[in-house]
Amino acid sequence: MPINYLKKIQLGEFNEEAYTISPSIEIESVIEGFYVFSRETNKDTHLVFNDGFPVLVFLQSCEDTIAVTEENNAFEIKAAWASAGSIKNVYVKYNNNTDQIFIVRFYPSAFYQLFGLDAQYFRNSPIIPFEYIAKDSNFSIEEFFGYNLIEEKIAFVETYVQNSFMKTGIPKTLQNTLDYIHKIKGNSTVQNVSNNAGVNYKWLERSFVKNIGLLPKEYIQLQRFIHAYLELVGSEKVDLMRIAISNGYYDSNHFLKDFKAYTGKTPLEYLKFQL
Template sequence: MRKSPSEAYTDYIEGVYLFYNIDNKTDHWIFNDGFPSIILFPDRSNKVCITIDGKESIVESGWVDGGVMKKSYLRYFEELDYILIIRFKPEYFHKLFSLKPSFFKYRNIATLAEINFDIEFLSQVYTTNSIDSKIDIIESYIKTLMPRSDKVGLLNSAVELINRTKGQISVSNVIKEIGVNYKWLERNFSMYMGLTPKEYIQLQRFISAYINLHTEPNDLLNVAITNGYYDYNHFLKEFKDFTGKTPMEYMSAKGLLS
């Protein structure tokens, strides 16, 4: 379920998302679609095991992620009623938390401490059981970080265009629509998102296909073609690149095959 941020924060926060009834019986494939995100558990003591390309780490309370995440899975140690995700506009996340633009270039997962999330506000978040109160506390914290005056950059416009087309747009058309040159676009994507415009387009296309896979598990060719892949083999290659499994292996593990 998505909740829109309060109007004062729409330049900074893309949206607040709630995922309910989180089970701990299977591994969950995780990804980031270019929007730096803060993920919070219901309770400060909740933990998960995150595995990235075979390397495991234990995370408590919540985490931060960004950039392109491949072959990344997590397992919850207990069933959770929900997880709360705050997705930030890429250009402003780094400014709010005074992070270098390259923060996610060499990592995809960070702890809340690594972005210097204020410990007092974090304690307030976990003191209340009300989700709405948690969101209010987070927004009040963001308010303390916001610059006195600023404006949404062209990067956000480019990101929103690619998202709206679900990755079925060329870099040249993005440049034409936004009115910038390639060097500017590549530099800003690299600085604030840790990937190139082409990689971000590829990521959005795959995410769209991944979602369609769950609704059309028996027609993989149609899923591939509908989402702009040349053919099934093209889709197969990207699926293995992102998840480490073939579509059939993944669907079999998730019980999606009829």
């Protein structure tokens, strides 16, 4: 999702222009949350990032579009998009007067099960038009946009999930491992995570790839980066070494390498871009 909205979710920065609605008890194992954001009108272009939770992002109208720019590609998406996996150097630009963004944030294994997708589906294309998935999973985008109120749209999504999802879950050890990685904000190594879980690396790798669609190392990197990013953009004085070390990077060069990979810019270039 656009990282400016993910930032609000991570920090709990909610108000009347950025708010969350919890899913009903029946589907809380599938959907992490519903989010509504008023578009930031001072800037049309935003970095896209995924912290491990797949999302569906709906524009205000089925006729609204965004332009997606990747490192070596550019394309347009209409109405809604899905994103998951490790997203690097991808930006979206709003082409219409969309005033409001509606985001559905899923637990990864449940998301892939719900839409009948292999967990590696987003490996090479981490952001795609949602219509590619919807047409094969009986989700009517046209019917969704027939509702005007957020409450009606949420009810539509919840009904779809209740009618379509066959609960299977993920291994308890894997869930405990994910919880541990989130708790320590990715500030660890794969070996330490494996030791904490009491499993060997091969089991951990197979479980992550099958259920999450990412390698353990990739998932840890996402958590470590988003927290380093939040510290960077929230700092009055930029101290790259301090930010790097406090978030588990070996040094500032390691952080710079990750930052350039995810954003396509150096930290200082990105901060200027945000102004």
